[in-house]
Amino acid sequence: SYVLTQPPSVSVAPGQTATITCGGNNIGRESVHWYQQKPGQAPVLVVYDDSARPSGIPERLSGSNSEHTATLTITRVEAGDEADYYCQVWDSISWVFGGGTKLTVL
Amino acid sequence: QITLKESGPTLVKPTQTLTLTCTFSGFSLNTDTVGVGWIRQPPGKALEWLALVYWDDDKRYSPSLKSRLTITKDTSKDQVVLTMTTMDPVDTATYFCAHITSGELAFDYWGQGTLVTVSS
Numbered sequence: 715s716y717v718l719t720q721p722p723s724v725s726v727a728p729g730q731t732a733t734i735t736c737g738g739n740n741i742g743r744e745s746v747h748w749y750q751q752k753p754g755q756a757p758v759l760v761v762y763d764d765s766a767r768p769s770g771i772p773e774r775l776s777g778s779n780s781e782h783t784a785t786l787t788i789t790r791v792e793a794g795d796e797a798d799y800y801c802q803v804w805d806s807i808s809w810v811f812g813g814g815t816k817l818t819v820l
Numbered sequence: 821q822i823t824l825k826e827s828g829p830t831l832v833k834p835t836q837t838l839t840l841t842c843t844f845s846g847f848s849l850n851t852d853t854v855g856v857g858w859i860r861q862p863p864g865k866a867l868e869w870l871a872l873v874y875w876d877d878d879k880r881y882s883p884s885l886k887s888r889l890t891i892t893k894d895t896s897k898d899q900v901v902l903t904m905t906t907m908d909p910v911d912t913a914t915y916f917c918a919h920i921t922s923g924e925l926a927f928d929y930w931g932q933g934t935l936v937t938v939s940s
Contacts, residue, residue: 802927807883809857
């Protein structure tokens with residue numbers, strides 16, 4: 715089955731830019747979706763189809779995807795961005811999630 | 821406004837069958853492209869997709885859990901039910917249901933989740 719690989723953790727200072735990667739074989743050919751999950755809460759879709767944002771998601775969050783790595787970028791990081799982030803694809807059989815990345819705002 | 825809510829037992833014993841219900845509002849499972857899926861998350865671990873049913877009763881299951889899962893929909897009650905047989909302590913997790921459309925294949929609305937503990 716398809717495997718998505720994320721770094722376990724990323725740390726960034728407030729106001730800086732956070733980059734969270736999601737690796738997969740030829741992931742550039744897939745549509746990648748990103749979720750934000752804060753402690754004790756359900757995941758929230760923040761980016762879909764590689765780079766589209768649902769209504770209400772700030773422009774500071776953006777996505778890109780090419781070849782073997784998809785990326786979620788958060789600019790001007792705020793304390794409220796501290797959360798776990800998961801990438802996800804549909805691999806024609808299953809909905810596959812990455813292992814998650816904990817974003818810490820220093 | 822789309823909402824989903826999971827319900828079911830909070831504690832089950834090993835070998836028992838778990839039955840969870842997702843009650844939703846704000847959309848209909850009779851509508852083209854709409855689906856409802858189940859995703860679980862063991863404490864401190866990652867999300868894992870389990871099963872999904874589409875408006876046309878097309879059903880999909882995680883290959884690793886397929887033999888233990890059954891998903892059904894009741895459009896008259898706006899509910900989706902998931903059963904999982906032969907529960908084990910490793911199945912202890914928060915179980916979420918979520919809305920999806922076959923166009924984006926992303927889960928755009930989620931329930932709050934329900935924690936199920938498997939223990940004797």
